[in-house]
Amino acid sequence: MQHHFTLLGCGTSTGVPLPGCSCHVCLSGHPKNFRNRTAGAFHLASGEVILIDSGPDLRHQALQHNISRVDSVIFTHAHADHILGTDDLRAFNFTSKRRITCYGSSETLDGVRNAFPYIFNPKPTYLGGLVAQLDLVSIDPQGSSDIHGLSCHFFPLPHGDTTVTGIRVGDLGYATDCKGLSPRATDVLRGVTTLFLDGLRWESHNTHNSIHEACEIARELGAQTTYLIHTTHSIDYDEVSRQLPKGIELGYDGLRVAFQD
Ligand SMILES: [Zn+2]
Ligand SMILES: [Zn+2]
Ligand SMILES: [Zn+2]
Structure with missing residues (x-):
C-alpha cells in the first residue's frame, strides 16, 4: 500500500536561522x-497520522504542513529538540476527542515523563485546564510493532551517551541523531529506497554524523535517495546541494515522499 511521509523539520537542535x-x-x-527542529509525519493511506517526535516547533509545523490530526507519536529519544512540543499535542486531543498513544524505548519514555511531570504525574491539587491526554507505550528498540496497521521495525542508533530509536517502515528508513549505525540498524536499513539520515555539518561532531560520514553510510546502504537531516546553519542549501554525490540530497522542511509497505 502507498503512504506518504512529510519531513516536518530538518534542523539541528537550535533550528536555523539561529536567533542573533x-x-x-x-x-x-x-x-x-529555514529549518525547524527535526521531525516527521507518516500519513497512512487509511487516514491516520503518526508523528516522529514532537519537538519545540510542533505547533508551527502542524499549521504550516496541514497536520489536522495526530493518532500516535513515535519518540526517537528524549532530547529537548525532540520532545518539547509534547504539551502541544493537547490541541489534537481537543479536536479529535481521543487520547494519543506515544511510543518510545523505556529510556526515552522515562525522559518524557521527567520533562512533563504535570502531564504524567499530576498533583491531586491541580486545578488548571486539561493537560495532554497521552498514553505512553514502550517499544523494543530492537524489535517491531504494528501501529495503525503499519509495520514499524526499530533499531538502536549510537548518539553519545543516549541510544536513539531509528525506524523502518516499508521501503523508507529514518535515522536521526546518530554517529554511525548499530549492526541491527545496518541490517534493518538494507534495501530501503528512501533514507533520512543525520548529516549535521561538514565538520566532525562527537554525537552526530558529519556529512562525510553520512555519505559513507549512504553509499554502503545504497538507498535510491538519502536525505540528510538535522543540519546546522553552516549548511547553505544551494551551495552544499551542488557538492553532494548523486543519490544524496539535503532534506528540507515540507519535503513529502511516498513510500510503500
Ligand atoms: Zn536532535
Ligand atoms: Zn539528540
Ligand atoms: Zn548562522
Whole structure:
C-alpha cells in the first residue's frame, strides 16, 4: 500500500536561522535554509497520522504542513529538540476527542515523563485546564510493532551517551541523531529506497554524523535517495546541494515522499 511521509523539520537542535546570528545562511532568507527542529509525519493511506517526535516547533509545523490530526507519536529519544512540543499535542486531543498513544524505548519514555511531570504525574491539587491526554507505550528498540496497521521495525542508533530509536517502515528508513549505525540498524536499513539520515555539518561532531560520514553510510546502504537531516546553519542549501554525490540530497522542511509497505 502507498503512504506518504512529510519531513516536518530538518534542523539541528537550535533550528536555523539561529536567533542573533549574522552568518550568510541565517541571513539568506532562502526558504530551504529555514529549518525547524527535526521531525516527521507518516500519513497512512487509511487516514491516520503518526508523528516522529514532537519537538519545540510542533505547533508551527502542524499549521504550516496541514497536520489536522495526530493518532500516535513515535519518540526517537528524549532530547529537548525532540520532545518539547509534547504539551502541544493537547490541541489534537481537543479536536479529535481521543487520547494519543506515544511510543518510545523505556529510556526515552522515562525522559518524557521527567520533562512533563504535570502531564504524567499530576498533583491531586491541580486545578488548571486539561493537560495532554497521552498514553505512553514502550517499544523494543530492537524489535517491531504494528501501529495503525503499519509495520514499524526499530533499531538502536549510537548518539553519545543516549541510544536513539531509528525506524523502518516499508521501503523508507529514518535515522536521526546518530554517529554511525548499530549492526541491527545496518541490517534493518538494507534495501530501503528512501533514507533520512543525520548529516549535521561538514565538520566532525562527537554525537552526530558529519556529512562525510553520512555519505559513507549512504553509499554502503545504497538507498535510491538519502536525505540528510538535522543540519546546522553552516549548511547553505544551494551551495552544499551542488557538492553532494548523486543519490544524496539535503532534506528540507515540507519535503513529502511516498513510500510503500
Ligand atoms: Zn536532535
Ligand atoms: Zn548562522
Ligand atoms: Zn539528540
